Amino acid sequence: MASDRLITLCHRAWALPxxxxxxxxxxxxxxxxxxVALSYTFGASPNAIRSSLDHLIALGLAAPxxxxxxxxxxxxILTKRGARLAPACAAxxxxxxxxxxxxxxxxxxxxxxxxAAAVLRPARFTALGDQLRGITDRALSQTLRLLTAGxxxxxxxxxxxxxxxxxxxxxxxxxxxxxLEPLAAG
Numbered sequence: 001m002a003s004d005r006l007i008t009l010c011h012r013a014w015a016l017p018x019x020x021x022x023x024x025x026x027x028x029x030x031x032x033x034x035x036v037a038l039s040y041t042f043g044a045s046p047n048a049i050r051s052s053l054d055h056l057i058a059l060g061l062a063a064p065x066x067x068x069x070x071x072x073x074x075x076x077i078l079t080k081r082g083a084r085l086a087p088a089c090a091a092x093x094x095x096x097x098x099x100x101x102x103x104x105x106x107x108x109x110x111x112x113x114x115x116a117a118a119v120l121r122p123a124r125f126t127a128l129g130d131q132l133r134g135i136t137d138r139a140l141s142q143t144l145r146l147l148t149a150g151x152x153x154x155x156x157x158x159x160x161x162x163x164x165x166x167x168x169x170x171x172x173x174x175x176x177x178x179x180l181e182p183l184a185a186g
Contacts, residue, residue, distance in 0.1 A: 003184030004133060006112050008059065013106040014044055014052035016183075019061060020093035022078050023086030032065045032075040061085060088182035095179050099172050104150040109135055109143040114169070115184050117153060118177035122166040152176065 009015055018038055025033045035053065039046045053076055056062035061082035065075040078086055092111075096102045104110055109132065116131035117123050123131075129140050144167060147153040152173040158164040169177060 003112070003115065006115055006180065006184040007133060009183060010108055010111050012052040012055040013108065014038075014042060014049055015055050016089045016105075016111070017042060017093055017102070018049065018052050018056065019078070019082060019086045019089040022062065022076065022082070023090045026078060026083070026086070032077040034073055034075050036073065056082065085183070088179070092176075092179040092183065095176055099176065101150060101152065101172070101176070104146055104152070107143060107146055109139055110147060111180060111183075113140070113143045113147060114152060114173055114177055115180040117167055117169055117173065118180070122156070122168040124164065124166060128167065147173075 018033075021038060021041060022033045025031065035046055035049055038044075038053075039049045042049065053062060057064075057076075060079055062076050063079050065077045093102070096105050112132055112135075113128065116128050120127055120131065125140065125144070128144075129135060129137065132140065135143075144153065144155070148155050148167075151170055153167050154170050156166050156168070158166055
């Protein structure tokens, strides 16, 4: 079974990049991160970033900074749990930026599907669906199409009756998959 933790982390599109950016801000000695700055950094709407921050707060990975701020310009900091997870998010985000795949990774099921494909190698559609708790056949089909078009997965059809489509990681997928393991563990 693919990690429930990874599936939960990826539930909001900007959750992992926000954790990565909060880690970078913390490492640079800036303390926390502000909603408007995060929105500007990612070119995303404040509502989308706010939803991701609310998700991270609910998971106990981020919190409003109690020692700073103005109600209209809140600042957010990593919790102890978030500080342990954030370096792995930053490493993953760096690899996604290197391969220009951050946009594809924003899809809710993209990263969990890459992780499941790495575990199963090669994987049938049904086996991937079994690994990804809560995914629908339609969502899995769209995700596989997205990742295949993005060069992360390759689809091969094994001859026989009936023909069997198999999904496996490409070189790009193999480069990204190790960064998912620390996020999936636990």
